[in-house]
Amino acid sequence: MSERGKVSMTIKDLLLRSTSHMELMMEDTSDLEPVEQGEAAYPDSAYGSSPVDTDTEDGITLSSSTLILTYNEELMHKTILVGDSGVGKTSLLVQFDQGKFIPGSFSATVGIGFTVMLLGDSAVGKTCILVRFKDGAFLGGNFIATVGIDFRNKVVTVDNMKVKLQMWDTAGQERFRSVTHAYYRDAQALLLLYDITRKSSFDNIRAWLTEIYEYAQKDVVIMLLGNKSDMAAERVITHEEGEKLAKEYGVPFMETSAKTGVNVELAFHAIARELKHRNIQQPHEPKFKIHDYIESEKQKSNCCGGIM
Numbered sequence: 462m463s464e465r466g467k468v469s470m471t472i473k474d475l476l477l478r479s480t481s482h483m484e485l486m487m488e489d490t491s492d493l494e495p496v497e498q499g500e501a502a503y504p505d506s507a508y509g510s511s512p513v514d515t516d517t518e519d520g521i522t523l524s525s526s527t528l529i530l531t532y533n534e535e536l537m538h539k540t541i542l543v544g545d546s547g548v549g550k551t552s553l554l555v556q557f558d559q560g561k562f563i564p565g566s567f568s569a570t571v572g573i574g575f576t577v578m579l580l581g582d583s584a585v586g587k588t589c590i591l592v593r594f595k596d597g598a599f600l601g602g603n604f605i606a607t608v609g610i611d612f613r614n615k616v617v618t619v620d621n622m623k624v625k626l627q628m629w630d631t632a633g634q635e636r637f638r639s640v641t642h643a644y645y646r647d648a649q650a651l652l653l654l655y656d657i658t659r660k661s662s663f664d665n666i667r668a669w670l671t672e673i674y675e676y677a678q679k680d681v682v683i684m685l686l687g688n689k690s691d692m693a694a695e696r697v698i699t700h701e702e703g704e705k706l707a708k709e710y711g712v713p714f715m716e717t718s719a720k721t722g723v724n725v726e727l728a729f730h731a732i733a734r735e736l737k738h739r740n741i742q743q744p745h746e747p748k749f750k751i752h753d754y755i756e757s758e759k760q761k762s763n764c765c766g767g768i769m
């Protein structure tokens with residue numbers, strides 16, 4: 462076994478020993494990825510570019526930064542890496558998740574970060590929206606339902622400030638509902654999705670909103686997304702119906718397509734802006750209005766090919 466392999470085993474053993482029969486979630490407490498590496502600082506890192514699960518020799522399933530052992534919704538363990546800047550939190554996480562070391566110069570992470578959670582019925586396209594935003598790709602082919610919860614990070618720039626979005630991809634299936642409830646209160650924003658080709662997923666939005674009001678923070682930012690807008694021939698929910706429902710609850714709305722990318726960037730950028738403005742309001746700066754921002758960006762993209 463190589464030296465690197467040995468290191469990987471040691472770290473994995475250490476973590477597994479304290480978390481048998483649990484879902485293990487690892488989170489680096491660094492606030493932002495290195496600025497000079499661009500928006501997605503670790504495109505193939507522990508923050509996960511691939512949603513494909515890999516089986517280890519232990520019969521364990523590794524999914525991005527989430528390690529699923531025997532599923533038991535009563536036992537969920539979140540491990541947070543803390544320590545001084547530069548001690549190697551990110552490197553340890555990547556070593557554990559991918560069995561490799563990220564060489565290169567160290568860049569301290571700075572800035573602000575927020576948690577965005579994706580909710581909605583199973584198969585509405587939550588994972589695909591996330592992958593489209595994070596990696597600019599579409600996950601076609603066989604549908605693999607999310608188990609429990611998974612997370613990915615992406616850094617976006619808002620008014621010259623780096624804002625890290627930690628995005629939680631939740632399982633839409635009913636049996637995972639109690640797992641996801643535990644995470645609602647940590648989210649500053651929620652993207653609630655339905656599938657424009659499946660009426661039941663639209664009808665269930667009211668139930669999702671009831672859950673949100675029960676479990677989420679009172680001032681959480683909510684956005685309603687009608688996904689799969691590319692499937693015009695199979696559409697059963699009109700744009701107007703989506704808009705009407707959103708208006709009733711006073712939340713912003715747009716239709717998206719993880720397949721073509723339409724409005725995906727816009728949805729996340731609008732959320733990032735809203736959260737940044739809520740947290741850092743410059744004196745004399747006009748109040749940010751998310752509805753107006755979305756409308757003006759939509760118009761820009763209609764006429765000049767702006768944000769996809």
Ligand SMILES: Nc1nc2c(ncn2[C@@H]2O[C@H](COP(=O)(O)OP(=O)(O)OP(=O)(O)O)[C@@H](O)[C@H]2O)c(=O)[nH]1
Pocket residue numbers: 581582583584585586587588589590600601602603604605606607608631632633634688689690691692717718719720721
């Ligand atoms: N045509 C089209 N298909 C999509 C789109 N988004 C997702 N899909 C497909 O819909 C299926 C479900 O997508 P997922 O992203 O896995 O759904 P999910 O909401 O994460 O499902 P759970 O993990 O069970 O909660 C997959 O087969 C995707 O390829 C889209 O915008 N357009």
